[in-house]
Amino acid sequence: xxxxxxxxxxxxxxxxxxxxxxxxxxxxxxxxxxxxxxxxxxxxxxxxxxxxxxxxxxxxxxxxxxxxxxxxxxxxxxxxxxxxxxxxxxxxxxxxxxxxxxxxxxxxxxxxxxxxxxxxxxxxxxxxxxxxxxxxxxxxxxxxxxxxxxxxxxxxxxxxxxxxxxxxxxxxxxxxxxxxxxxxxxxxxxxxxxxxxxxxxxxxxxxxxxxxxxxxx
Amino acid sequence: xxxxxxxxxxxxxxxxxxxxxxxxxxxxxxxxxxxxxxxxxxxxxxxxxxxxxxxxxxxxxxxxxxxxxxxxxxxxxxxxxxxxxxxxxxxxxxxxxxxxxxxxxxxxxxxxxxxxxxxxxxxxxxxxxxxxxxxxxxxxxxxxxxxxxxxxxxxxxxxxxxxxxxxxxxxxxxxxxxxxxxxxxxxxxxxxxxxxxxxxxxxxxxxxxxxxxxxxx
Numbered sequence: 001x002x003x004x005x006x007x008x009x010x011x012x013x014x015x016x017x018x019x020x021x022x023x024x025x026x027x028x029x030x031x032x033x034x035x036x037x038x039x040x041x042x043x044x045x046x047x048x049x050x051x052x053x054x055x056x057x058x059x060x061x062x063x064x065x066x067x068x069x070x071x072x073x074x075x076x077x078x079x080x081x082x083x084x085x086x087x088x089x090x091x092x093x094x095x096x097x098x099x100x101x102x103x104x105x106x107x108x109x110x111x112x113x114x115x116x117x118x119x120x121x122x123x124x125x126x127x128x129x130x131x132x133x134x135x136x137x138x139x140x141x142x143x144x145x146x147x148x149x150x151x152x153x154x155x156x157x158x159x160x161x162x163x164x165x166x167x168x169x170x171x172x173x174x175x176x177x178x179x180x181x182x183x184x185x186x187x188x189x190x191x192x193x194x195x196x197x198x199x200x201x202x203x204x205x206x207x208x209x210x211x212x213x214x215x216x217x
Numbered sequence: 218x219x220x221x222x223x224x225x226x227x228x229x230x231x232x233x234x235x236x237x238x239x240x241x242x243x244x245x246x247x248x249x250x251x252x253x254x255x256x257x258x259x260x261x262x263x264x265x266x267x268x269x270x271x272x273x274x275x276x277x278x279x280x281x282x283x284x285x286x287x288x289x290x291x292x293x294x295x296x297x298x299x300x301x302x303x304x305x306x307x308x309x310x311x312x313x314x315x316x317x318x319x320x321x322x323x324x325x326x327x328x329x330x331x332x333x334x335x336x337x338x339x340x341x342x343x344x345x346x347x348x349x350x351x352x353x354x355x356x357x358x359x360x361x362x363x364x365x366x367x368x369x370x371x372x373x374x375x376x377x378x379x380x381x382x383x384x385x386x387x388x389x390x391x392x393x394x395x396x397x398x399x400x401x402x403x404x405x406x407x408x409x410x411x412x413x414x415x416x417x418x419x420x421x422x423x424x425x426x427x428x429x430x431x432x433x434x
Contacts (some may be wrong), residue, residue: 087330096328096415106323110346110426111313113304131326158327198313198430205429209327213415 003034005065006210007076010039011056011084012046016021022184023079027207033214036071038063047084064089064097075086075216077103077206081178082125096213100180100202101211105131108176108200116172118163120145120179128178138170139178148181157185164191174202220251223236223427224284224293227256228273228301229263239401241294244424251429253288257279264301265318265364274302276430280304281314292431294320294423298395299342317397317419320426322348325393325417333389335380337396345395356395365398374402381408393417 008024024035040059047053060078067073078086083099090097105128108115115132117124117139124139142162145156160182162181169176175191177183180202188199222407225241241252264270284290292313295303295358300316307314322345325332332349334341334356343358359376367373367390377399384392392408397419405416 023341098328103327105431106327107426110320110323111315111430140301176414208429209324212421 002076002113005034005036005071005073006015006214007064007071007073008035008037009060009063009067009076009078010037011043011060011078011080012064013041013191016038018094019184023180024103025155026036026183027077027201030204031211033205033207033210036067036073038067046148046186047080047082053082053084057088059173060085061088061092064093068093075210076181077210079180079203079206081119081128081180081202086127090134096210098209098213099127099207100206101125101178102131103205104178104200104202106174107205107208108132108174109135110197111198114171114172114173116140116164116167116170116175117178118160118167118175118182119177120147120151120181124178128176137172138167140164140166140170148179148184151179151181151185151187157187157190158207160187161190162193164195164197168195171199174200177202218251219293219380219430222251222288222290223431224281224288224290225252225254226277226280226284226293226295226423227254228260228277228295228297229256230258230261231256236401240294240333240397240420243400243420244294244427247421248424248428250424250428253284253290255284263365264297264299270299270301274305277302278305278309281310285310285312292427294427296397296420296423297361298336298345298397298419303344310433313427315423315426316344317423317432318342318345318395319348320422321345321393321395321417321419324348324353324422324425325391328415329391331390333357333381333384333387333392334395335377335392335399336394337357337364337368337383337398341395345393354389355384357381357383357387365396365401367402368398368402374404374407376408378411381412381414385412385414389414391415391417394419 024037081101113135144161241254298318330352358382
């Protein structure tokens with residue numbers, strides 16, 4: 001089976017190669033895709049408000065065009081739960097483009113109408129809310145977790161686990177991560193092991209959809 | 218990698234083992250799942266109107282319960298684009314349950330907002346319409362194709378190809394099959410080869426979702 005090249009767009013600035021490749025490495029391991037990993041420039045804090053999103057979107061579009069032209073990728077993932085620039089990127093390139101948030105939300109809907117969302121922000125990304133509709137039964141943000149960096153602190157796992165339990169108490173039958181930072185700390189496996197509830201990981205979701213649309217598997 | 222057992226429910230009656238196993242065989246080949254294939258009783262024509270759907274649903278629920286109890290399957294697919302009985306089956310068993318139609322519709326939405334549907338009926342299944350919303354740009358039924366059996370006639374492929382071309386003219390950027398009969402005649406590969414447009418096959422979609430939710434891949 002050929003290893004198809006795909007582009008993974010990280011929506012913040014990093015020179016740490018391990019962090020840059022984290023999503024791509026997971027996708028390569030699961031789906032036999034060859035990931036070209038790139039981050040946007042001059043935004044070390046990534047996207048955290050309307051202004052930073054507006055600043056990021058043209059850079060995301062340019063990265064996507066570069067990936068199609070120079071690296072001849074067969075598909076692109078915007079690897080962020082907020083799907084920044086998804087429609088503009090689709091207009092700019094001729095290959096399939098997916099966003100982590102919409103992939104995760106659609107996959108959750110496919111198997112459940114009682115979805116709980118774990119986020120790090122004070123809201124769930126708008127595209128995810130629109131997709132899940134009434135199936136979004138609850139969302140929670142762990143105490144003292146306000147950005148991706150906070151998830152790397154030791155106490156974050158315990159606080160995130162409390163939030164996951166609250167989601168189950170609220171009636172959730174499946175948990176979706178509205179931040180790819182939960183993937184970085186391996187929190188999906190922890191929830192499945194300790195709480196026995198399925199988790200939709202947005203990085204796995206985008207990898208799965210690229211694999212499905214490019215190869216039918 | 219373990220071969221996980223899953224149940225595939227066919228919503229019509231057949232004693233032809235080749236037909237009974239057609240969807241399961243495709244899923245086994247693509248996703249390393251072990252399929253237990255069963256059909257409902259006393260409905261050789263399957264589901265074709267409201268009455269036949271009402272008649273079928275209790276049988277689908279019973280089959281699902283039997284699959285969970287006797288065959289210890291880890292997940293179930295209702296292998297029909299109309300998702301008959303999906304919510305009732307979910308209430309009756311404790312394992313993940315997917316429907317071919319909702320899987321296909323959600324996967325199409327994940328990668329496009331310009332979706333064309335190829336059906337054999339005079340309407341698109343209601344759950345698919347609800348999921349796709351404004352992203353459903355057009356749907357078509359090939360001339361003289363009114364049921365699954367008609368798809369097996371030689372002229373059906375040519376007429377279906379005409380309908381697929383019409384969907385593209387209508388603005389569709391991806392085609393979803395609203396009948397698993399198109400899978401049986403291998404029509405997805407024909408469209409992709411001849412028209413160069415991606416196709417969402419509901420049988421692949423349900424297999425993909427079962428694999429994703431049960432194994433994260």
